[in-house]
Amino acid sequence: MSEPFKALERAPRDSRHPLTEILDAVGFNESGLIPAIAQQHDSGEVLMMAWMNREALEETLHTGRVCYWSRSRGKLWRKGESSGQQQHLKSAALDCDGDTLLLQVEQTGPACHTGRRSCFYVALENDEARITAEPLIDPDTLYGSGKG
Amino acid sequence: MSEPFKALERAPRDSRHPLTEILDAVGFNESGLIPAIAQQHDSGEVLMMAWMNREALEETLHTGRVCYWSRSRGKLWRKGESSGQQQHLKSAALDCDGDTLLLQVEQTGPACHTGRRSCFYVALENDEARITAEPLIDPDTLYGSGKG
Numbered sequence: 001m002s003e004p005f006k007a008l009e010r011a012p013r014d015s016r017h018p019l020t021e022i023l024d025a026v027g028f029n030e031s032g033l034i035p036a037i038a039q040q041h042d043s044g045e046v047l048m049m050a051w052m053n054r055e056a057l058e059e060t061l062h063t064g065r066v067c068y069w070s071r072s073r074g075k076l077w078r079k080g081e082s083s084g085q086q087q088h089l090k091s092a093a094l095d096c097d098g099d100t101l102l103l104q105v106e107q108t109g110p111a112c113h114t115g116r117r118s119c120f121y122v123a124l125e126n127d128e129a130r131i132t133a134e135p136l137i138d139p140d141t142l143y144g145s146g147k148g
Numbered sequence: 149m150s151e152p153f154k155a156l157e158r159a160p161r162d163s164r165h166p167l168t169e170i171l172d173a174v175g176f177n178e179s180g181l182i183p184a185i186a187q188q189h190d191s192g193e194v195l196m197m198a199w200m201n202r203e204a205l206e207e208t209l210h211t212g213r214v215c216y217w218s219r220s221r222g223k224l225w226r227k228g229e230s231s232g233q234q235q236h237l238k239s240a241a242l243d244c245d246g247d248t249l250l251l252q253v254e255q256t257g258p259a260c261h262t263g264r265r266s267c268f269y270v271a272l273e274n275d276e277a278r279i280t281a282e283p284l285i286d287p288d289t290l291y292g293s294g295k296g
Contacts, residue, residue: 005270009262012282013279017279018276019273019274022277044191046185092271095267095268096264119245122153122243125239128165128167129166132162134161
């Protein structure tokens with residue numbers, strides 16, 4: 001864990017620290033990415049997990065519209081740019097060791113490219129996996145092609 | 149995305165699929181790990197994100213007690229084995245492309261090694277980072293040494 005996050009462990013509630021120092025200490029992985037969990041701010045539903053590089057994180061914090069890094073496409077992915085299903089940021093938090101993000105968002109419609117509200121629909125139960133949700137929208141109507 | 153997860157995209161709600169086939173298709177990364185998000189099952193609070201290898205995932209599903217893979221220690225990490233703050237599994241789900249897990253858990257006390265309930269206490273706000281939570285328990289009382 002980097003020194004700035006170690007120092008924050010005993011920082012009191014509501015203490016404030018320069019954002020730039022914190023961003024400089026974020027534990028991006030060897031590909032320059034950090035996992036970002038998106039949670040619907042009012043219902044608490046976990047919608048998806050995707051990845052951000054520093055540019056995506058800074059854009060998200062500045063614009064309030066969630067921007068990820070698409071590993072499959074190798075470029076910034078402004079959530080909803082092809083599907084219309086945008087994520088608006090309510091708040092963002094790093095974890096104790098600065099290598100995971102939790103985003104509180106307002107998600108328009110489905111977060112998942114399959115048209116489901118959440119990506120987490122494959123439940124692991126005893127000796128079976130069970131599909132736990134139906135699409136809200138036919139995915140063929142969400143995309144010309146591609147994902148987002 | 150692997151073929152089994154592609155096939156599940158259009159599977160109907162409550163359809164069931166052999167667990168072994170699904171586990172064989174999980175998108176473990178180049179280190180053999182998958183990120184696992186732990187959410188308190190009743191409050192919806194996101195507590196932490198850690199990593200599992202296949203052995204940790206299978207142990208968790210079999211025993212109902214959450215077991216991660218500690219990247220820093222290079223071994224299985226049965227959450228709470230040193231701190232006493234265990235996680236009991238209520239349910240587990242994979243996401244649409246089979247490379248992230250969401251665990252619904254019953255967390256005893258704090259999930260975070262700092263003694264806080266959740267690891268996500270470093271809020272990113274405008275030009276500052278703000279500490280949003282106090283420890284429930286002094287971390288010095290949680291551990292002799294180490295983390296867990």
